[in-house]
Amino acid sequence: MNKLESKQVNFYYGSSHALKDINLAIEANTVTALIGPSGCGKSTYLRLFNRMNDLISDTRLTGEVIIDGVNIYKKGINVDNLRKMTGMVFQKPNPFPKSIFENVAYGLRVNGITDKKFIEERVETTIKQVVLWDEVKDKLKKSAFELSGGQQQRLCIARAMAIQPSVILMDEPTSALDPISTSKVEELIHELKTKYTIVIVTHNMQQAARVSDHTAFFYLGELVEYGVTKQIFTNPNVERTQNYITGRFG
Amino acid sequence: MKPFFKNFSEKLIEGLLMICGTITSLTVVLIVFFLFKEGLGVFNKKAVEEGYVVMVNKSNPVNSISPEDIKNIFDSKITSWKDLGGKNDSIILFRLEDISNYFTDEQIGENFEGLPLLLNRVVDSIPQILAFFPEKYLGKNFKGREIEAGKITFSTFFGGKEWFPTAQPAAQLGVMPLVMGTLWVSLGAILLALPLGLAAAIFLSEIAKDKVRRVMKPLIELLAGIPSVVYGFFGLVVIVPAIQKLFNLPVGETGLAGSIILGIMALPTIITISEDAMRNTPRAMKEASLALGASKWQTIYKIVIPYSISGISAAAILGIGRAIGETMAVLMVTGNAAVIPTSILEPMRTIPATIAAELGEAPDGGLHYKALFALGCILFIITLVINLIVEFISGSKKNRRV
Incomplete structure (x- = not known):
């Protein structure tokens, strides 16, 4: 079964039509890259899956956005619970003004978990999962702002994973990072794939080619082409895709 | 000519701006200076009415009385010298108008010309006396001793529990x-x-x-x-x-x-x-x-x-x-x-x-x-x-x- 799906999704910011009739199905435990020039709607599309666009006033959605067979925009859906199923990693590292430990524990605490031992174990395993443990194990009580940008971003990934979502949404997670940190995050994405369904928005063609199984190319609010990454990058069906990935526009 | 003029006008504007800045800062400094100059003037002044002196008998060991003590003495809340650090004697308060209890009008004289002498006698003869009278009646060779009365110090100002600046005979300045x-x-x-x-x-x-x-x-x-x-x-x-x-x-x-x-x-x-x-x-x-x-x-x-x-x-x-x-x-x-x-x-x-x-x-x-x-x-x-x-x-x- 498809993990994530959108059926005839249209999205409007006020009067501007940001997403036009998007139909897409994403399989579980795969990495899907959303590519396209700035303003093409790929971030907007990503944010549909945890209803982050609800925070923006004067927006409108038609169509169905489906996770595990359930339309997440139907009436009676508890948005807070929905967001527990989907972790999100943002463009810039945005740790909370709290200690390293508390950053990762935050998701557990706001979801009502108070068992100290459980929280400690979960924090440790999650930080180990993002391969940050050796770097921070002696300073868990220190402010998260003391970490480097790359470390902060991995911490933010750990924070998103601590509540054990089944989907991780990444909005240009490496755009603010140096090459070494970027490759660390990419390795991580590769490992996480076995447990999570990952959707990643990226501006970096090589990154999309390296990390993803499937790629979707967006242009001016339309889904131009969707397919296996290898095929999109070597033999796209649509000429616009070809032009974009070879750098002729965008 | 033109570059010179431009240079000059720029210097002029810079100068004007600097003057404005200086004036503002100076004003602030001046305000603070005068505030504190006037304000600090309150200390070491006497709270007793101007022109008055406070006298005791020479044998009295007490050196100073705070404004609050003066008020308490007048209100009869303090009646013994012991409370002021002196001997165990009751205080005999003497105001200028009390002079008629001791002497006749003839002795005082029509224009109070006898006063300095009589005051001298009173203060000298009563060891427990605490006398308030105008400085102008202070005679030569006065045998009593002036004590420091009602001096406003940091402790009486900040620790004083009463604010009554127009009180007689001593202003109460407790903040x-x-x-x-x-x-x-x-x-x-x-x-x-x-x-x-x-x-x-x-x-x-x-x-x-x-x-x-x-x-x-x-x-x-x-x-x-x-x-x-x-x-x-x-x-x-x-x-x-x-x-x-x-x-x-x-x-x-x-x-x-x-x-x-x-x-x-x-x-x-x-x-x-x-x-x-x-x-x-x-x-x-x-x-x-x-x-x-x-x-x-x-x-x-x-x-x-x-x-x-x-x-x-x-x-x-x-x-x-x-x-x-x-x-x-x-x-x-x-x-x-x-x-x-x-x-x-x-x-x-x-x-x-x-x-x-x-x-x-x-x-x-x-x-x-x-x-x-x-x-x-x-x-x-x-x-x-x-x-x-x-x-x-x-x-x-x-x-x-x-």
């Missing part, structure tokens, strides 16, 4: 009731204004829709522009009677009325500054919290408030500052009793209200006048400390957000 009044009223104001202001700020920055915000924010900022006398009227007409009725008091002019008015006046400061601080919370940080399944309210109190806590504290402290320095409205509603308060439902008097109310009656350059300046110094120091705290807090905020 304790005024400082306490100021602190009580300001503390009450901040206790009322902080929760309300914070709630309003949270509502405006996190919950209110844009439309609501666009109406409410200017409305709140308008509060800051209302003259304080108008607040005073409002307090007098609405709050004072309400308090009187509610607590069944003889008068409604109480510290509480002042606190409420000052609280309302501090609201715009608290709301606008803390709202700005909250709105500065990066959107990504709030989104990250919500994306983890935190509710809106959890996000507010676990992320937004901790993130903006320095701005919120600055708002609170500036609010207190506003309250402490406020004069007119407080003067109108607090009842102005210079008594150390025991409850917020008593009339109180604040430092600024005292200065405003009494400066007109204080003779230029006199003791009372200088005492009011000293009050101004206290107020200045309090607000300076408050500003330094704000500076410190907002400074540490900058360091945190690397």
